Amino acid sequence: MQYLRRAALIRESWIGSIGLGIIVFWVAMALLAPLLAPFPPNAQYVPFMAPGFEMPQTGIFWLGTDHLGRDILSRLMWGARTVLFYAPLATVCAYAVGIVMGLAAGYKRGWVDDLLSRVADLILSFPILVLYVVIITTFGASGVNIVLAVTFASAPGIMRIVRGLVLDLRNRDYVAAAQTRGESSLYIMFIEILPNARGPLIVDACLRVGYVIITIGVLGFLGLGLPPPDPDWGSMVNETRGMAMTFPHMTIFPCIAISSLVLGFNLLADGLREVSLRD
Numbered sequence: 001m002q003y004l005r006r007a008a009l010i011r012e013s014w015i016g017s018i019g020l021g022i023i024v025f026w027v028a029m030a031l032l033a034p035l036l037a038p039f040p041p042n043a044q045y046v047p048f049m050a051p052g053f054e055m056p057q058t059g060i061f062w063l064g065t066d067h068l069g070r071d072i073l074s075r076l077m078w079g080a081r082t083v084l085f086y087a088p089l090a091t092v093c094a095y096a097v098g099i100v101m102g103l104a105a106g107y108k109r110g111w112v113d114d115l116l117s118r119v120a121d122l123i124l125s126f127p128i129l130v131l132y133v134v135i136i137t138t139f140g141a142s143g144v145n146i147v148l149a150v151t152f153a154s155a156p157g158i159m160r161i162v163r164g165l166v167l168d169l170r171n172r173d174y175v176a177a178a179q180t181r182g183e184s185s186l187y188i189m190f191i192e193i194l195p196n197a198r199g200p201l202i203v204d205a206c207l208r209v210g211y212v213i214i215t216i217g218v219l220g221f222l223g224l225g226l227p228p229p230d231p232d233w234g235s236m237v238n239e240t241r242g243m244a245m246t247f248p249h250m251t252i253f254p255c256i257a258i259s260s261l262v263l264g265f266n267l268l269a270d271g272l273r274e275v276s277l278r279d
Helices: 002-012 014-031 072-108 110-124 128-139 143-169 173-180 185-221 233-243 249-278
Strands: 053-055 059-061
Touching: 014 072, 014 249, 072 110, 072 143, 072 185, 072 233, 072 249, 110 143, 128 143, 128 185, 143 185, 173 185, 185 233, 185 249, 233 249
Parallel strands: none
Antiparallel strands: 053 059
16 A cells, blocks of 8 residues: 555656656557558558658558668657566566665675676776677677676666665564564565565666666667567667768657667656655
């Protein structure tokens, strides 16, 4: 009930409501792409068509076509399915690893904390984009490898956040009561401490999904995203960047899609923070 009450409070934050509306819009586009997309995403028609061009007996290309004659609107809809699958999946995997590391480091302390902290420092010492590129080029461009790369690069940062929260919460009375009852360390970490650290983690998760969306777009722009011909917003920008001055619609619309979805998650994170401060 507490989660439902907090979710309902999002309506009282206009920033969070706008962000949630943007996310819901793109989720609807992704789920309904097979029904709403006017054309198959990889079907080729007339290239370089401007937005609003109508092809007799075929239909209207509302956002125009790209250099291969593929409908941009259809590819944006199908590309949303890719982004909204891999970005949350990669974020969840990164949080699963980072939470375990942070709980162990913050609660156990001692050599466990020293070891995990040094491993995190080592990974975080590398520029994150370079780390992504090295991992993807080594193991190949695929959805699974993107998830693994994001997990490997993001888990140490999450571990630091969780560790800081645990260091504060481990001295609370309810933790001492659980220790007095003889509860195991796993029980105390996951049942007593983790639920009380959920507020900052949920806000950070929303922000981190936005970062991962940008990462997927950058990797696609660098040619390290999902293999073609699957629609990928970053790859759409990469394929048409050389024609941006002559046919700007081919580049602008994928950029707007990426920016709007990232903005949605950032606004939702701001709304959740407002709710948590108000609650």
